[in-house]
Amino acid sequence: MAAVVRASGTATSELKKKSLVPYLLLAPGLLWLALFFVAPIITLVGTATKTPGAGIGEFIQTYRWANYWDALTGASAQFGRSFLYAFIATLLALAIAYPLAYGIAFKSGKYKNILLVLVVAPFFCSFILRTIAWKQILGQNGPVYRTLLDLHLISSTTHLTASVPAVIIGLAYNFLPFMTLPLYGSLERIDPRVLEASGDLYANAFTTFRKVTVPLSMPGVVAGTLLTFIPAAGDYVNAEILGNPSTKMIGNVINAQFLNTQDYPTAAALSFILMIAISIMVMIYVRKAGTEELV
Amino acid sequence: MPDASTSAKGDLKLVNLTKSFGEFKAVDDLTLTIPEGSFFALLGPSGCGKTTTLRMIAGLEDPTSGKISIGSTDITDKRPYQRPVNTVFQNYALFPHLTIFENIAFGLRRRGIKDVKAQVDKVLNLVELPHLADRKPTQLSGGQQQRIAVARAIVNRPALLLLDEPLGALDLKLRRQMQIELKWIQTEVGLTFVHVTHDQEEAMTMADTIAVMNEGRIEQMGTPAELYDNPKTAFVANFLGQSNLIQGSIVDSDGDYHVVDLHGQKVKVLKSRTHSKTSSVLYAIRPEKLRIDTDGHIRPGNVFKGGHIVDVSYIGVSTQYQVEMPWGQEIMVFEQNDDGIPPLDKGDEVTLTFEPAFAFALDGSQDATAGSEVNPEEE
Known part of the structure; x- marks a missing residue:
């Protein structure tokens, strides 16, 4: 995209404006994905390796990857x-x-x-x-x-x-x-x-x-x-x-x-x-x- | 699979073929024989019933009444896949999910033919596209798809090849080239081709015999030259090329000729080229048969006096004039630009002359514009 614009455009300011447009159009979607897809996935992966803490419903991050295996076999x-x-x-x-x-x-x-x-x-x-x-x-x-x-x-x-x-x-x-x-x-x-x-x-x-x-x-x-x-x-x-x-x-x-x-x-x-x-x-x-x- | 392709050979006969859609008769009591091995064109404007006729021959449409046979085999009630007939569809209808090779092999495989590869390669060579065997139809240009559609049909060596406006989707230049190519292929494979088109030039270039259809019926059938030189109806005269049709009446006889009075001017027409039962006629002359006399040396033959030029179009190879006659009608004249004389100007007084033998006369009760406004060829 940028290459195409560069080939046809002349003024630098106009060029910059043009090449930003696709990113601006993508931004809301990307933001949405980051917030409601990527972040929860990371949380999910992280939660899975926690182990029970002292209190009920309390879990501490101990990076116990074996949790995955236990869950699967269970x-x-x-x-x-x-x-x-x-x-x-x-x-x-x-x-x-x-x-x-x-x-x-x-x-x-x-x-x-x-x-x-x-x-x-x-x-x-x-x-x-x-x-x-x-x-x-x-x-x-x-x-x-x-x-x-x-x-x-x-x-x-x-x-x-x-x-x-x-x-x-x-x-x-x-x-x-x-x-x-x-x-x-x-x-x-x-x-x-x-x-x-x-x-x-x-x-x-x-x-x-x-x-x-x-x-x-x-x-x-x-x-x-x-x-x-x-x-x-x-x-x-x-x-x-x-x-x-x-x-x-x-x-x-x-x-x-x-x-x-x-x-x-x-x-x-x-x-x-x-x-x-x-x-x-x-x-x-x-x-x-x-x-x-x-x- | 039924091996239909070899079982029937011979002339295609349509007998009293009729197709109605409700009240509308698309094809009206059509009787026609197409000789084996000929290149036959069904020519007419859209809605004249030519495509319906073709679809009935292919088995894609059931006739309301009538019979279709090839040689001695009646195929009226056969399913499309049981008929020794293949079609080159308008827009080609190639299978988008199959390669070019498999597209062409489709018919052979359905009939369980053994040497598929050899036969497909042969027709791919015939249409000069052997290098495209592994491509998909969408990767081909329009002209290439057209040739593959022909190859896919002729590889089955049908008794009859039907072509439904096969060149309609191509641009003018490619169309001209494909006309010559199709004619060559037909000669090469020796199959009967039935070609449906609204393009009179296309029909005249390729076909041995043309049937001009109008409103579900055949207006006239003959070789391209017969139809052009001696049309029997105003529709044919206007649809194939252009004609000047002038209302008049037969007033006298002179040997082989009738003498016709056209708004006070007397001209001749051969009796053998007069197709009117009454004395009322549409006197007809093609624009390119007319000559413009400006130098006062009027050539012998028929003469139209007192015209003056109202429009001049210079189109390179010829100049087209509109000449208004004393009775108010505009006559078209095509002059070859072969004499180095610059074109005449608007408003010039002219006299038109022509050989009496070129004229023809039609039934005067017809609409003189029939077939002219429906001609889609605007070139």
């Missing part, structure tokens, strides 16, 4: 569960959202806008309330339970709530709009003539879908799965409301450590490990998906 089951649930929920959301987004993008005609509003409509209602609603839907007096019972698919001793499937369904449901919207965005951008060209070049509808539509919608798939997987892996509301003690996810552990046990170092260590783990997974995923070539 909550390894919940870590594993979080990623597994988030993974299955992401697949489930993808399976539901892809046909939905496809239908809205290509087959909805004049109803397109109404359908898009319906996709985001759940956001008008609280996240917690919607999750509690699922407790009703899946509960013993709810429509799902009754129907499955009538079809003899479950026995009267089965519980749908307080179970692993309930947690995963809750996760998939809650993050569905985050999956649907990017998918819709990338499907909608596909030039219909490219699809016609595929048909013209001896590909039937299914082959066209596989060889043209899916590859061209990959940016949406990657964005959608990331926007679902990341919050799902850190979520604790669904496990809390729709799960039982054996479905606790890492978010529940962190929540409990911070607020109940007030073991701040362990909670901080777990938060940091979760963040790093997700970052690594995302990096590998984006590399593998190779979306940069699609642009």
Whole structure:
């Protein structure tokens, strides 16, 4: 930038003014990041290495890096569960959202806008309330339970709530709009003539879908799965409301450590490990998906 | 995959083909035979039904009624991927996620052809772009994308290659070059090309046969020379090149000629070039067939007296004059700048002469401006 300005500018004062503009524009954002992202991260990393002091809830900085290892081994089951649930929920959301987004993008005609509003409509209602609603839907007096019972698919001793499937369904449901919207965005951008060209070049509808539509919608798939997987892996509301003690996810552990046990170092260590783990997974995923070539 | 490309060969036949969108008839009872191996152009203004016709041949649009066949094979109800037809789309529609090589290989792979590499390399050489095989479409220029779109279609050796305004997105110079190139490719591969365009020059440069379409019907069909020299309707006369159309009536006969009265001036036109059932005619003469006489030595033939120049445009190779006739109509005259004489001035009194054999006469009940205002070629 500076080089470009130098090449074209003549007066030094004007040059200085011009080259400052981009930094001035960036400043609010950088300041925000420094204050609300970098500083808390540093605090978080620091808190994680503290050890208990004399009083209750008092911790002294002793740089005990082993805290990280202790936290990880102590909550390894919940870590594993979080990623597994988030993974299955992401697949489930993808399976539901892809046909939905496809239908809205290509087959909805004049109803397109109404359908898009319906996709985001759940956001008008609280996240917690919607999750509690699922407790009703899946509960013993709810429509799902009754129907499955009538079809003899479950026995009267089965519980749908307080179970692993309930947690995963809750996760998939809650993050569905985050999956649907990017998918819709990338499907909608596909030039219909490219699809016609595929048909013209001896590909039937299914082959066209596989060889043209899916590859061209990959940016949406990657964005959608990331926007679902990341919050799902850190979520604790669904496990809390729709799960039982054996479905606790890492978010529940962190929540409990911070607020109940007030073991701040362990909670901080777990938060940091979760963040790093997700970052690594995302990096590998984006590399593998190779979306940069699609642009 | 069905091996459609080899199963049907022969002339393309459209029989009573109609396509309606609600009340609107985009294509109206079209019957047409396109001989195998020809370069055929469907020419007309936008909305004339030419693209709809092409899309029905490709299978991208279902006809309301009528039949499409290639040779003896009826393809009316076949899906696009079952037809031995490939299309060069307007704006090319290359697959953005595939390399140039894979774009061209797409059709071959779908049909399970074995020597994909050899065949793709062959057409890449034909379009002179073998070095671009590993690029993505967005890395290519418009002209290169156009050639790849042609290569992607012809590699399948279809019975029929459809070109939908293939040069519309290119600038004038590149368009001229691609016209010659496409014609050469067609001769080289020997496939039937059906070319849809609104550009009369493009159609005339490339096609063996042109069908001029208007409002879902074919106005006239023939070689470029036939259409230009002997149009049968005002629409064709105005859409292909420019014409001076003057209202008049046949008053006498003189051997092979009709004598036509134009606002009091008598001129001749060949009976064989007169396309009117009544004596009311639109007498027509192309602007470049007219000569301006200034020296008083009026050449033999037809004469328009009493004109005066109202506008002069010098465009290098020729000079274009607007000459107002005594009856108020402005006549266009193109004079070649081949005699070293400076152009005439506005207001000069002139007499126009021309060979009677160049004139033609159309049905006088038509709108004399039909096809002139829709001509998009402003060069």
